[in-house]
Structures are given as C-alpha cells and as structure tokens.
Amino acid sequence: ETTDGTNDIVHPEVRAHINSLVSALGGFSADDDGRYKLGDDALDVLRDLKKWIRFYDEKTNRMDVARCIAEANLVEGDLLHILAMWPENATENKFRARMALACLEIMVPLTWPLDRDPEKMTVNHHRHIPMLELAQVAYKRAIINFDGARILHTAVRAALPAMAVPIGDRSQRDQGIIKLMLFFLRNVVMLEPPANIKYDGDESQISRSATIDAFSYQDIFMVLLTLASNMGEDFRTEDVIAMEIIYHLVKRVDMEQMFMSEQQLNKSKAKELSSMMGKEAAMLKAYNRKGPTRHNRFGTMVWMQREGGKMSSISGQDALVDLATRQQKIDDSKTFRPPRRPRKKDEMEPKDLGREPKLNHRANTQLRSFVEDFLDAGFNPLFEHVRKSIDREASHVLSHHKRQFMYLVAWFLEAERVRRSAKQAAKPRNSSDDVSSFNLVAGVLNQSMFITLNRTMTQAWEHKDWPELTASMRCFTQILLTVQEMSESPNEEDQEIAENMLSRLFYEDATHDLVANVVRQYKGQGFDYLDAATELTHHFVRILEGYSKQNVDLQVRSRRRTRRKKKVAKATAPDAGDGGNDALDGEDDDESANDESRAEQTSKERKFDFQRFSMRFTPQGVVDAFVAFTKYYKDLNDGQLKRAHRYFYRLAFKQEMSVMLFRVDIIHLFHGMIKGPEPLDKGSKMYKEWEELAKQMIRKCIRKIQERPALLIEMLFSKTNGTAFYLEYGHEKQTVSAT
Amino acid sequence: KKRKSDGLGIDEEVDVTKRARVPRVKLDETRLLSDDGIPKLRKRAAGLKFKGKGHEVRRHSVLHYVPRPAVVVSFYHHHLDRHHHTVSHALVFILQFSDAARLLTFYQFWLDDLFPKAKFLDALAMVEKAGHKRVLVSKRAEWIDECKPRASDEADQDD
Numbered sequence: 001e002t003t004d005g006t007n008d009i010v011h012p013e014v015r016a017h018i019n020s021l022v023s024a025l026g027g028f029s030a031d032d033d034g035r036y037k038l039g040d041d042a043l044d045v046l047r048d049l050k051k052w053i054r055f056y057d058e059k060t061n062r063m064d065v066a067r068c069i070a071e072a073n074l075v076e077g078d079l080l081h082i083l084a085m086w087p088e089n090a091t092e093n094k095f096r097a098r099m100a101l102a103c104l105e106i107m108v109p110l111t112w113p114l115d116r117d118p119e120k121m122t123v124n125h126h127r128h129i130p131m132l133e134l135a136q137v138a139y140k141r142a143i144i145n146f147d148g149a150r151i152l153h154t155a156v157r158a159a160l161p162a163m164a165v166p167i168g169d170r171s172q173r174d175q176g177i178i179k180l181m182l183f184f185l186r187n188v189v190m191l192e193p194p195a196n197i198k199y200d201g202d203e204s205q206i207s208r209s210a211t212i213d214a215f216s217y218q219d220i221f222m223v224l225l226t227l228a229s230n231m232g233e234d235f236r237t238e239d240v241i242a243m244e245i246i247y248h249l250v251k252r253v254d255m256e257q258m259f260m261s262e263q264q265l266n267k268s269k270a271k272e273l274s275s276m277m278g279k280e281a282a283m284l285k286a287y288n289r290k291g292p293t294r295h296n297r298f299g300t301m302v303w304m305q306r307e308g309g310k311m312s313s314i315s316g317q318d319a320l321v322d323l324a325t326r327q328q329k330i331d332d333s334k335t336f337r338p339p340r341r342p343r344k345k346d347e348m349e350p351k352d353l354g355r356e357p358k359l360n361h362r363a364n365t366q367l368r369s370f371v372e373d374f375l376d377a378g379f380n381p382l383f384e385h386v387r388k389s390i391d392r393e394a395s396h397v398l399s400h401h402k403r404q405f406m407y408l409v410a411w412f413l414e415a416e417r418v419r420r421s422a423k424q425a426a427k428p429r430n431s432s433d434d435v436s437s438f439n440l441v442a443g444v445l446n447q448s449m450f451i452t453l454n455r456t457m458t459q460a461w462e463h464k465d466w467p468e469l470t471a472s473m474r475c476f477t478q479i480l481l482t483v484q485e486m487s488e489s490p491n492e493e494d495q496e497i498a499e500n501m502l503s504r505l506f507y508e509d510a511t512h513d514l515v516a517n518v519v520r521q522y523k524g525q526g527f528d529y530l531d532a533a534t535e536l537t538h539h540f541v542r543i544l545e546g547y548s549k550q551n552v553d554l555q556v557r558s559r560r561r562t563r564r565k566k567k568v569a570k571a572t573a574p575d576a577g578d579g580g581n582d583a584l585d586g587e588d589d590d591e592s593a594n595d596e597s598r599a600e601q602t603s604k605e606r607k608f609d610f611q612r613f614s615m616r617f618t619p620q621g622v623v624d625a626f627v628a629f630t631k632y633y634k635d636l637n638d639g640q641l642k643r644a645h646r647y648f649y650r651l652a653f654k655q656e657m658s659v660m661l662f663r664v665d666i667i668h669l670f671h672g673m674i675k676g677p678e679p680l681d682k683g684s685k686m687y688k689e690w691e692e693l694a695k696q697m698i699r700k701c702i703r704k705i706q707e708r709p710a711l712l713i714e715m716l717f718s719k720t721n722g723t724a725f726y727l728e729y730g731h732e733k734q735t736v737s738a739t
Numbered sequence: 740k741k742r743k744s745d746g747l748g749i750d751e752e753v754d755v756t757k758r759a760r761v762p763r764v765k766l767d768e769t770r771l772l773s774d775d776g777i778p779k780l781r782k783r784a785a786g787l788k789f790k791g792k793g794h795e796v797r798r799h800s801v802l803h804y805v806p807r808p809a810v811v812v813s814f815y816h817h818h819l820d821r822h823h824h825t826v827s828h829a830l831v832f833i834l835q836f837s838d839a840a841r842l843l844t845f846y847q848f849w850l851d852d853l854f855p856k857a858k859f860l861d862a863l864a865m866v867e868k869a870g871h872k873r874v875l876v877s878k879r880a881e882w883i884d885e886c887k888p889r890a891s892d893e894a895d896q897d898d
Contacts, residue, residue, distance in 0.1 A: 306848060307783065324840060327847055336856040338865060664846050665863045671839045698839040702789050705842075710886035712784050713777055715846075716863070717870030717879065726883065 009127055010064040018052065018068040021045050025078050036081040038099075046102035049074075053109050061120070063128040066110060070135035075110065076142040079103045084149035091157060100158045104180055111139055111187035133194045140191040141206050144214040153218040155184050167234050175237070182241040185220060189248040192354055208357035212249065216366040225370075228378025231385040237394075239385045240401045247404045250371070252356045255415040258368050259422040262361065279681055286677070290325060292317040302326070328677060348635060350528035352403075352467055375416055380443030383409060387444075387452055402456060406471035409444050413478040416441055417485060438486050438494060445479065450504060453479070457514055466525045473518070473532040480505065480539050502547050509558035512613060515540050520621035527632065531640065534629050537622075538643045541614060541650075548610045556609075614650075618657045620718040627666055633673055633680055641686040645693060652697065659727045662701045664715050670694040766854045766865040768872045775853050781882075787845055789838045 008015060025045045029037040039045060049069070057065045069075075083103050086096040114129055114136070143151050159181035162174035189211055193199035204210060215221055227235055227242045235242075257265060292298070294317060302319040304312045304326060314329050349355070359367065386405050389397050420437060438445075453476055460469035483505070487498035505511070519533045548554050616622075630636075630644045652658035661667075673680045674694045680687050704727065705711050711727055719727070726732060764770075771777055850862045857865065869875060 307852075310852070312851075323844065327844060330851065331847070331859050334856060334858045336858070336861075338857060338861045663867070664843070665860060665867075667839060668843055668860070668863075671836065671843060675836050675840070695835050698835050702835075702838050702842070706789070708886060709784065710883045712787075713780065713879065713882050716866045717875075718867060723879075723883065 010067055014056065014064050015068050018049075018065060019072055021049055021052070022069070022072040022074050022078065025049075025074075026082070036078075036085065038082065038085075042082070043095075043099060043102060046099070046106060050102070050105050053106065058109075061122060062124045063132060064124070066132055067128045069110065070132060075107060075139050079107060080142060080146050080151060081148065083151055083154045084146070086154060086157075087149075088157075091160075097158060097161075100154060101177065101180075104155055104158060104184055107139075107143075108180055108183050108187065111136055111184070111191060113187065113190055130194075136191050137193050137199065137201075137206060140188055141201065143188055144210055145205055150218040152185065152188065152214060152220050155181050156218075156220065156223050163234075167236065178235075178238060179241065182238060182245065186241060186245050186248065189215075189245055195354070208249075208253075209360045209363035212359070212363040212367050215249070216370070221366075221370045221373075225373055225378050228374060228382040231378075231381045236385075237396045239382060239389055240397055242382065243386055243401070243404060243408060246374070247408055249367070250411055251407070252353050253359065253367065254356070255371075255411070255418045258359075258364055258371070258415070259418050265361070265364075275681075275683060278683055282682070283678075290318050290321050290677075304330075324675075324677075348527045348632065350467075350470075350526075371412075371415055372419065375412060375419070375440050379412060379441060383412075384443040387449060391448070391452055403468045403471045406453075406456065406468070406475040410471070410475040410478040413441060413444070413475075413482050417478075417482060420485075438482075438489070438497075441482065445483065445501060447504060450479075454508060454511060458510065461514060461518065466529050469518070470529045470532045473536045477532070477536045477539050480543050484543050499551075502543070503551070503554065506544055506547065506554065507557055509556050512556070512616075516616040516622075519617070519625050520619060522621070522625035522628065530625065530629050534626060534640075534643055534647070537617065538646060541617065542646075544613070545610055554609075614655060617647075618651060618655055618660060618724075619721065620660060623651070623660045623666075624718075627669060630669060630673075634678060638685050641680075641684070641690065645686060645689055648693060648697075652693075652700070656728060657724060658697065658700050659704070659711075659724045660719060661697055662704065662711060662715055662727075663718070667698065667701060667715075670697055764854075764856070766857065766862060766869065768869045768875050770853065771866065771869055771875065772878065777878075777882075779853075780849050783845070783849065787841075789841065790834050 024039050025042055026037055026039040028034050052065045053069075057063060083100055086093065086100050090096055114132060116125075116129065159177050162170065162177040165174055191206075193206070199206075224242060224245060227238060228246075231239050231242070257268065260268060298317060300315060300317045300319060302314045304314065306312060312330060314326055314333075316329065319326050319329055383405070386401075390402055390405060416437070443449075453472060456472045457469060457476065460466075460472060483498050483501045486494045487502065489495065489498075515537060519537045522530060522533060626644055626647050629640075633641065633644075636644075648661065651660060661670075671694065672678070674691050680690055705715075708727055708730070714723065714727060722732075846863075847859050850857075850859060850866075854862050854865075870879070
C-alpha cells in the first residue's frame, strides 16, 4: 500500500517479518522453465507463518498478519503451487504430505469466515475486514480454478491416511487432520462476495455453479457421500461439519428446476421469460394509458368539488383520466411520513441464506446426481446422527447447527417429493418396482425427531430466535406434506405407518397452540418468517381437517390446567388472550376433565372439536398476518397466492366470520389487487379466483353495511370476537356453552 | 425587542431559552371524537348510496363529490328493468367494484378533511391504533348499541 514512507496501517515490523517469510518460502526458478522451487527451510517457514497467525493474530485479536499475507499474495503465489507439487502418484511421499498439511494449516485460518460481531470488533477489524473479505473471495477463485492441480482433492488426500484408520485407533492428531480438511472444504463452499458491494471480478468463477463443478471434478462429492453413509460407524464428531458443507452447497437451490429434464427446463425457462415479458408489457401499457399525451409543461389544472363547498385542485394531465387517478394523485402529493421506530428495511430475501443461486445446466446435473445418491445412501445415517448430537447437546454442536439441520431436513424432504413426482411423471403406469422409497427418509420421520422438532420450535419461540423458528417451521411443514403423501400411497403398509405418524404429530395439544400463536402474534419479523408461518398454518389446518374427518376418535393430549394457574397466566400476560382464547377457556376445562372418557366420543363431537380448533384462526391478529402476507401479492407465486386465498375463503365462507375482513385497509387491498393501479397479473392462474373472492367480499361488505350501519364505523378498527360475532349474526354470542 | 445598542451589540444579552415548539398535530382519539371525526363520518354516511344488485339508482345522488362515471350509468339504465331489478351479469361485476371504489372514496375524503397531511393508508393505520384506546372502545360499544334497535326493527320488517 504505502511505499513512500507514510504510516502503514499495520506495524512495519510485522510486515517485514511476514514478507521475509514469504520470500524465504520459495519461488519460481529462472533456470528450469520457470517452475516453482521450494526454499531450503520451506517446512519451517510454513510453521513460522502458522505461529504468526496463531500467536499474533488470534491471541491479540488483530488481523494484521492476515492482511500482510493477503497483500503478499501467499496463497495464489506459493501455497497452491506447493500443493501442486504433490502429484497423485507420489502419495506415499512423507515430506510432500507434511508440506501439504502445513499449507492446509495456514489456508484454513485464512479462509475462515469473518464474523462481524459488533460486541467483539475492534478498530483493527473495521480496518481490515472489508479488504480481507475481498481477499478471501480471491482465495476461493484461485483454489477452485487452479489449473496446475486439483487442490481440493489434494486436501482430501492429505487426510486420507487418517481417515483410513479405524475410529478406535485414531489419535488426536488424526482427528484434527480430518477436521482440518473438512473445515477447508466448508470455507471454500461458504465464501461469497460480500452482499453490500458489487464484485468486480468474473462472477462465474466463484459462483455456486463453479463450486459445484469443482466439487464434482475433484471427487469431493464422493468424500461427502462416504462420510455421510458411514456416519456413526467410522465417523462421529464430523457430522455437523459434513452437514454444513452440504448446507452451503444446496441452500436456496430450486429443486423443482433441478429435477427437470433438459427439455422441460428449457420449456419452463422460456415460459418464465415470456410471462415476464408479458408482465412488463402489461405494466407499460397501464402506464401509457394514464400517461400524458402532451408535453410536461402543458399545465392542466383540475378542480374537484367536494362536500361542503370544498375544492381540491390537482394539476397534470392525468387528473382528467378518472376518479381513481385523481384520488391517487391527491394521496401521492402528501409527503408526511408517520413517525415510526426505525425498522430494518423490509426485504423479501431471507437475511442469513444469501442470494438465490442460478445454476447452469452442468452444475444442475452434477448436483442432482449428488442429491439422489445422498438420498439413497447418506440421508438417514447423517441426519439421525446429527439429531442425536443436537439432542445430547454435544460440545461440537454450535448454535447455528440446529437451524441448518432443520433447513436441510426440509430441503431434502421436498427434494425427495419432487424427485418422486418427476419419476411418476416419467412412467405414468404404476409399476411394481416402485419400492417404498419412504424408507429413504425414514430417519427423520420417527418419534424422537418429532420430539426434537417440537422442542426446537418451542424453544425458538420462547427465545425469540426467528431464523431458527422459521427453519423449524419449514421442516415441520415438509414433514407433514411427506407424511400426507405417504398416506395416499397405494401401499397399505405405508398408509398404516402414515396414519400412526399423523396421530402422533397431532397428539400434542401444545403443537396446536404453537401453530396458532405464531401466526397470531406476527409482528414485523420479515417476509421469510411470515412465509414459513403462513405455509405451516395452511398445511397444518388442511391436513388436520382431513385427518380428523377420517379418524373420528382422534385423541389430543392437553395438559391439565387448573383454573387458578390460568388466572395467574392471564395476569402475567394480559394481552395474550386478545379474545382469541377467551372463548375457548370454558371448554378447555371440560376437555381436561373428559380426558379419560374421550375415547367413546362420537364423530359429531370430534367435528365440533376441529371447528373449535379452527376458531383459533379467526382473531384479528391472524387476519392481519395474512393481510400483511397478501400485501406482497405482486411478488408472490401461485402457491403462495393460493395459500392466502384459501385462508380468506375459509374464514369468510366456512367459518362465517367475513366481518373480520371488513376493514377499510383490507377492502382497499382486495380492491387494489383487482382494480388498482398495479393489479394482480391477469395471466396468472390465481387471478380468476382472487377476482371472485374480492367480488364476493365486497358484495357481502356492502350488504352488511346496509343491514347494520354500525359497521360503517367499525370498518375503521380491529374487531374483537364479540363485536365481530354481533355484526355477523345480529345477536350476542351465547356465553354459556350448551354442551 | 431590539434595543438600539452602541457599537457591535456585544453588550446585549442573548436569550438562550428554548422556544417551545408548536405541538405536532396527531390523529388520536381526541381528534377522532371531535366534531370533524367520527360524528361527521356518521352524518355523511346518510348520504352514502350504493348501486349494487337490487338497489335502486338514485338519480340525484347526495354525494356531490362522487362524479358518476357517465358510461356506466347510461349503460345501467339501459339494462335495468325497474320492476324486477335484473341486471346483466357483467354489469353487476362493474357495479360491485364501483361500489367498493365509492366506499373507499367516502373514507378517503373523510380522512382528508380530518387529517389532511397523512396518506390514506397511513391515516387508516393511525385510526386503527387509536381504536384500541379505552375511550374509543367504550364509544364504539355505544355506537353499536345505538344501531341495535333499529337493526332489529328492520329484521322484523323483513320477516
């Protein structure tokens, strides 16, 4: 940086030491056609460098050495070449192997992901991190695209002797080497250009596609599969690291596209493009229709006459178009922003997952074959093992592993379902070789997994750990969907198992409470959370309804709660009731009293039970959550739109609580979706259904207003259940439940 | 007040007390309960007429500020059988949404008069928030009670 004698940001002596070490390591010789030659004491130099990193950087919590190394171009200029000097046929060479290990020991801390933990950051961190982030991306580029040798493969070779030793005979050092190799792989997969800057190199050299390509070419997928399928036998503590590598490989990959054949993929991409262009054309047309027909200084001025002899003046040609535009203009001219707490920017992208990767065809094929092999062989052993590690709170499990575990289970379950449907589409006739492939994912469909899942959800809910809760909700949803698919399979055994599982999933009353509470108490946790919560609600209610209709004697275990305890709980959480639980309380007591006599209950009462459960999704909080979700309608896909539509439909027509939707902003949203300036895309499949729903809602609303003028005022406010009941039926709700 | 000072005005006392700001106008329960608030909304509600299915069109609508879309109205007259109230299907659809627009306009103009500076959706959110206040909760219950007997009368007549 500074060679002209001005102050350097790192201590000059440190820089001098590092530079001399790097130059002593070796270099390109001038005589034999410019190949890399090791220095005399190369191994000691590498060890010294390691000591510098450990005893200067890590002990004193600086990043100076890392910075000097980055500026001295150690990785690309030396280490990769040294690794390349260990050819495949010289695997037995002790000295070379030792050198390779020493290189790895330096590269792992250099590529270690930097965390910006505001609690621990010092001035030095702020100084170096931006530059180091870029340096790390450069490391990744160099490692993946190195021409001289297969670097990742070399790393694996360095660990092979240790892996070959049976687990009982492995020394501490052997364990360490295996860990080192896995961490190296993890770091390489994980590095991405920082989100807040534009990467000015070639994106394609460090993209997910390039990574997957490198993994496939260098046989890393094989290593991962070996690890996963032998988890618990030859490997124990490596489970979470292996999981992490897989997590960073598959996160946010669209499995629908992954399992398409090439023709299908091309077709879907073409369709996507044409629908996008159609959308754009429609948008431009809408603007043009309302756009000015003359120059912008034409100076049209329109007066609107209003109540009480008031006038509003609006300028601009578009004021002549229609009333809606005029209103919009009046509204848009207002600049006042209501004072709010500064919110984080409301983005639709999940924060902790990075961007959605666009895989090219080659990477797609490679990843697909890996995913299929993994499902066939490694899924059960790996995930069962990780679950056990999480359950016993093993020391090598870190806080973010739980979240990744939940995310991966959800991802692979969905991938398995997509794969099965793709298979069935390929051969339409039900052939008998379709061996119950549910066995492949049985490891996450057992009772202990359900217990872990429930506990994770409740803990995340209590600790307000939203990302973890999001991941576990998605996991729960996928488990439900998989089990439901099982119950529809032609195989009778599968059906029985699925029945059994569903009864266990729905057995805990606490789960029902949680699902209802999560969506009811939504408050600004971001789109990703909202998406997961609404998805879970939708499928949970749907599948529970179907199941309770089929099994009239479905039993639910609810904890006995005395009245006294409930009063205490109410006193501590006065707003938790919110009218949602008040209606249930009287019946709750009945329920716990009738627990034993429940078995002989008839089907009618069971149905009433589901009715009661679904009543938990009528309070204003739940409606607000779904409305907040629907506000994103311009960006939602068909499945998400359907989810919201079904909820509103159920609320209005099955539970007869359409009054909950009669609030001005909700009507405004419905109206805007169909008739507004930015309506729902008319070409989408859901448009017709939404149009019908909006029409029905508005018609109902107008009729209700004429029936009960009081609604005109209540339209402005949230409604309690009592008010809503009165407005809906015109009489007070019977508080004494006639049982 | 500036006194004539000699020279540079160094000897003048400088007033450093903060002048109190004009309090910010808020859309809260007091404003909602004032004459311009909900009482006015209720007054105006009498003039709110819808054109939906089965409701006669008032040719002289009380709502001066809702210019009738001329096309729709003539079309409507053309298709409306005064005695049987049958309206063609497409027309009902148009009318449904025009009713919604009418309703939204009604609220928007009311809010614009009551609290001109905020946008429609922001103002709605403020009103909703104020609706949780104790004063308003009791008031809302009163308004509902006021409407109740009339509602039941109507029901009886319908029967």
